[in-house]
Amino acid sequence: MSRRLAREESASSELAGARLEQSEEELADSRPAPEFLQGLSIATEEKPLSIRKAKLDGTRRAILQSALEIFSERGFDGASTRAVAAKAGVNHGMIRHIYGSKEELWQTAIAFMFERAHAAMSQDFSGLSVRQRFEARTRLYVHYCAEHPEHARLMIQLATVSSPKLSPATEQFARTRHRDILNDIRMLKVEGLLPDADSASLLQSFVAACQMTYILAAEVKKTSGRDVFEPSAVERHAEAVLALFLR
Numbered sequence: 001m002s003r004r005l006a007r008e009e010s011a012s013s014e015l016a017g018a019r020l021e022q023s024e025e026e027l028a029d030s031r032p033a034p035e036f037l038q039g040l041s042i043a044t045e046e047k048p049l050s051i052r053k054a055k056l057d058g059t060r061r062a063i064l065q066s067a068l069e070i071f072s073e074r075g076f077d078g079a080s081t082r083a084v085a086a087k088a089g090v091n092h093g094m095i096r097h098i099y100g101s102k103e104e105l106w107q108t109a110i111a112f113m114f115e116r117a118h119a120a121m122s123q124d125f126s127g128l129s130v131r132q133r134f135e136a137r138t139r140l141y142v143h144y145c146a147e148h149p150e151h152a153r154l155m156i157q158l159a160t161v162s163s164p165k166l167s168p169a170t171e172q173f174a175r176t177r178h179r180d181i182l183n184d185i186r187m188l189k190v191e192g193l194l195p196d197a198d199s200a201s202l203l204q205s206f207v208a209a210c211q212m213t214y215i216l217a218a219e220v221k222k223t224s225g226r227d228v229f230e231p232s233a234v235e236r237h238a239e240a241v242l243a244l245f246l247r
Contacts, residue, residue, distance in 0.1 A: 118177070
């Protein structure tokens with residue numbers, strides 16, 4: 001009997017809370033819009049939903065970015081969802097609720113990372129010569145490496161320990177981007193704009209030249225005092241990479 005009473009009291013409290021929340025929303029909807037909004041068409045019924053969705057999307061992005069940073073620092077085995085939650089500033093239960101497991105969080109974070117990289121480096125290259133296309137891709141890639149050094153750190157860590165998680169990541173996402181750059185390298189060699197060396201080696205040297213200064217940013221700061229993430233430094237690095245490879 002006492003348990004039933006407790007459940008009824010709990011249900012009554014929840015109902016009262018729901019009614020209070022509803023009345024507050026109705027009161028907010030009944031208030032006149034500010035002068036600068038009057039006359040505009042605003043979907044008041046969709047607004048709360050869109051705000052909640054925007055907040056949830058922002059939370060998901062924060063979790064995935066934090067996951068990438070933790071994975072890149074500690075590896076998959078050394079990382080924990082609690083550490084990710086702490087870095088993202090969210091409750092640990094939220095990660096378990098959204099992603100279920102560390103493995104699922106890993107897979108989602110890797111997909112997020114490569115999709116973001118693809119979006120950052122996608123551009124309409126039609127009408128450009130192969131040299132102009134290579135220059136444009138180089139600048140986009142250097143800026144991406146500067147903005148997201150955890151990407152390269154994570155991939156290097158996977159490759160260093162020969163992680164079984166490396167193959168799915170590279171086969172599903174990285175291969176297409178590397179193939180496009182490799183095709184440009186071969187065409188540049190034909191035109192005499194790149195050294196006549198092994199194309200695959202040139203590709204790996206190019207990738208390393210673009211990203212290593214950001215992976216070693218702390219060392220560069222200590223040895224030279226340079227902040228490699230400063231915008232003008234990023235621009236200079238892109239120009240240096242181009243000068244190093246193109247004739």
